[in-house]
Amino acid sequence: GSGPACFAVGSFKSGAFEPQTKRGYLLPGETKYLNALGVKSDVRPSASELIVEGVSWHKVNLHETRHDFATWSGSRLNFLVTDVKYVTPAPSDPITVSRATFMLTNDTGFGYYNVGFFVVLYSGSRVVGVNRIVISDLRPGDRRTVEASWFFDLPTISKVDVKPEVNIFDDRVYIPPGK
Numbered sequence: 001g002s003g004p005a006c007f008a009v010g011s012f013k014s015g016a017f018e019p020q021t022k023r024g025y026l027l028p029g030e031t032k033y034l035n036a037l038g039v040k041s042d043v044r045p046s047a048s049e050l051i052v053e054g055v056s057w058h059k060v061n062l063h064e065t066r067h068d069f070a071t072w073s074g075s076r077l078n079f080l081v082t083d084v085k086y087v088t089p090a091p092s093d094p095i096t097v098s099r100a101t102f103m104l105t106n107d108t109g110f111g112y113y114n115v116g117f118f119v120v121l122y123s124g125s126r127v128v129g130v131n132r133i134v135i136s137d138l139r140p141g142d143r144r145t146v147e148a149s150w151f152f153d154l155p156t157i158s159k160v161d162v163k164p165e166v167n168i169f170d171d172r173v174y175i176p177p178g179k
Helices: 069-076
Strands: 005-013 022-026 049-058 079-087 098-106 111-123 126-138 143-150 159-165
Touching: 079 111, 079 159, 098 111, 098 126, 098 159, 111 143, 126 143
Parallel strands: none
Antiparallel strands: 005 022, 005 049, 079 098, 098 143, 111 126, 111 159
C-alpha cells in the first residue's frame, strides 16, 4: 500500500543556538530535508541534535486517493524543474552573491497559493548550501524562472537539487477553480 502520512513536532538542539520547535509532515514514500534555516548564532555550529517531540500517523484515505496514491500524488506534484544552473559571484560584485536558477513549470491541473522548494547545493557528495523559496499563486501551466541566492563564499558546486514541499492532503493549499 501507500502507507500513512506522518506529522511531527521537533527541533534542532545545539550549544550554538536556541532550539526552534517546528512542525512538519512526510507524505507516503517521501524523503525530505530536515532543516533549521536562518538560525542566528555567534559561532559556527559544529554539531546539532534532532529532538523529535511528537509524531502522529494518519492513514491515507484510499477513497480520496482513488486507491492509487502514486497516480493521485503524481498528478498534484508534477512540477517540472528544468534548466538548473549555478551562477558563481562575479569578481566585480561588491557583495558575494551566488545563485541557483531554474525554470519551473506547474504541469498539474491544480493551482496553489504557495509551494515551497528546497534548493540544495552540493560540492561532491557534501551539502554546502540550502535555501528554501516559496512560489506564490502558482496556476496550472504556469512557467517561471526561479532564483535562490546565497550571500557567502561557497566551494565549487557540482550539483543543484530542487525538491518541492507542499502538503497535498491539505485542502487549504489549493486555489479553487475560478478564483
